[in-house]
Amino acid sequence: MKNLTLLAGRQWPAEQGHSSILAAATQVNIIENGRCQRCGAFVSAKLPNGKLYCRACIGIGRAVEGNVLVRYLGHAEFPKQKNGGLTWSGHLTSQQEKISAGLVTNFLEKKNSLVHAVTGAGKTEMLFQLIAECMKNGQRACIATPRIDVVNELYPRFKAAFSEIKIGKYHGREFKEPDLDQLTICTTHQLLKFYQAFDLLVIDEVDSFPYVGDPQLHFGAKNAVKTSGVRVYLTATPTADLLEEVKQKKLRLLKLNRRFHGGLLPVPKEKFFLRPFLQKERLHSKLLSEIIKAVESGHPLLLFVPRIEQIPVYLAALRKEHRLQKAQVAGVYAADKQRLEKVAAFREQRLQILVTTTILERGVTFPHVWVIVVAADDAIYTTASLVQIAGRVGRAQHDPTGLVVYCYHQYTKNIKLAVRQIREMNR
Template identity: 45%
Template sequence: MDLENYYGRRVLASRHEAKQSGIQELPTIRIDAGNIRCYRCNHVTAKSLGALPQGEFYCPHCINLGRVSTLNKFYHVPEPNQFTVTEPVLTWKGKLSPLQQQASEKISRGMADHVQQLLWAVTGAGKTEMMFAGIAAAIERGERIGIASPRVDVCLELFPRLKAAFANCDIALLHGRQELPYHYAQLTICTTHQLLRFYHAFDNLIIDEVDAFPYAANASLLYATKQAIKENGGCLYLTATPGDALLREIKSKRLVVNYLPLRYHGHLLPQIKVRLAFGWRRRLERQQLPPQVIQQLQETLKEGHHFLLFVPHIADLALVEAALRHSFTTFRFATVHASDLERLEKVQKMRDGDYDFLVTTSILERGVTFPEIDVYVLGADDPVFSSSALVQIAGRAGRSQSRPTGRVIFWINCNCRQVNQAVSQVKYLNRKGQRLIDGVSFVQ
């Protein structure tokens, strides 16, 4: 393996393998009295659960990335930032709105100072484009930059956008389904799990959708984030729905926060409308949907718009599909969920216009953009949907300049806390956004 493939990484090697010149050896596991601690994921495991023959141990927690054991060692080379910068660095020709420009400048300053910062922006605010100036300046400084997301879908959507925006910069894409081998690059896009492979690599690391599963509240991934950043490096968190942990960081002033309550096109978020659909599950068992649901979906299709229909559980998909096949015989659609082996292909077909709509679980709640769509949730009162998930789902609508006012309708059996919270949060953000539209100073 080339020496550069060890830069800023921890690469597993046999403990008996001869060390190459210029490569450091790092331990894999710390053995304590009754437990072992993995140096890759920081997970503590009882010796009995991580035992191997002949007094050896392994970490069962991160085994999907390759088994870390006392039979191994890590090879590591400190990040040397050996990059050749080719001008122009930023090849994106778009233009930011005044509000986006303000946020972009704050992000750039924070990245230059290597601070811990948060961009709290509504869904569809154009967070990706607001990163471009800061990334470009970091590349020009010769820094190594990482962009990580909890979801493969988001990485796959970011990669072509970044390739177009930084056409002269080498960009690596890393995720669990990646077939291409790893290569050293100045800009790396990866899933947050892939951060477990890095060690003091990035001068600036960007975590997109920081509140999303599985990153939120995952101690190993939080540890991986800190390990992947250089000791004097910076981190930028992006989210539309910060969780309690981030809010505590903001309150304690350990995190610099920038707000943007308006989307890039200057329009407010589509307001969530809540409609009652009593007994929809009983109808579904007879391969039927409530008439008001069918009528609304037909209206959307008649207007020439596409839509996403969210349902609570994977088990609901087949029943909803069967009911829809009776009423929508001439329209093209598919179901999709997290374990669907064709998930990525179906999402791409929706982007390409090969489907009129998708029926989905919450797997598409964030990180994917389809132009001019409406968004519907059947059974939004199901406990599987958190308030933040519902806000993210609602945020799939109204993202394009050509149609910034898409419909968002939640069908429920009864009133519930998470639906009310989602409706209230969108109203709150829209009040903040309206103050900006009216020229009134925005106060937290």
């Protein structure tokens, strides 16, 4: 690599290359005292030669006992711009403006923030002034999120809003050489490749899998921020540990109970089923009725199922139904090689029904979408995920309502709490 400054704020195992920079970089044993210095995991797995290696972060290159982790803390300089490179000409509502101003104040005062805002509140737009404040001082920022789909959705929006800023996009499905981007948009896994790089780190959908409950990803996020840096967490469904940090005054809470268009959250319709949702490749008549209602209304439909192996079964049943013969249907899941293409086709309404797992429960916006959750009583659906799924509906200003259906055999605590939480936010 000719320009070594491109690696500023990054860390990597020495055997991955860039040997010309070693003399100018900090080097530590990648496994020290039985702990991986890249992800913080305690290491017990051994290679055939007896050396320890870290299984927790093996997806971004193997960390082996005796090898060196290189950290290049070279200074990254960016031009100072009066308006922070913000070229967005839109306007915030008065409620959004309060959150935006609070984020800027907290950043200037070096205080970490938790933004608790309902789905569809316009969290992305509320970040613009905060990012601009960081950019105009010649500082460096990162927006990280657990899901690839969310990265792909955020990137073009920030690219349009900050057309004068160099923005990098990084995730595991799309290889990109390291670059010195003033604004980085990436998955939370990618944060393991950074060390004290950012003055500002925003983690969107902080309660989402796989970030939530993963100590390695939390370790990586902490390491990616400078010691003088500021963190911002965004969520519609904050976890107990974040709320505890608010109580302890480690985080400043900024709360918004209304969507950007002022509309209410759609309250889910609860539908009890005595017989199976699908039997002998035929959909239950009540379920089929709801699906047909969505398709005939002209609304694209997200049909959530609990398991990947159920997707082809439901697709086959949908394609057999005479009244759905003209509907274009597809299924998608996390490891689907055509995942990005299918999501794009659904967004462009080239697909009328998309059968999906919880991979699309949050962080993505589809115009006019309606939602049906099959087996909402399945253990895979937490209260937070049910709230997030319902939040896909009614996000457009000119279409602020819509259908959300929870189908179940047993009325669970999670269904009850999800509906209660939505009603409370509406109040």
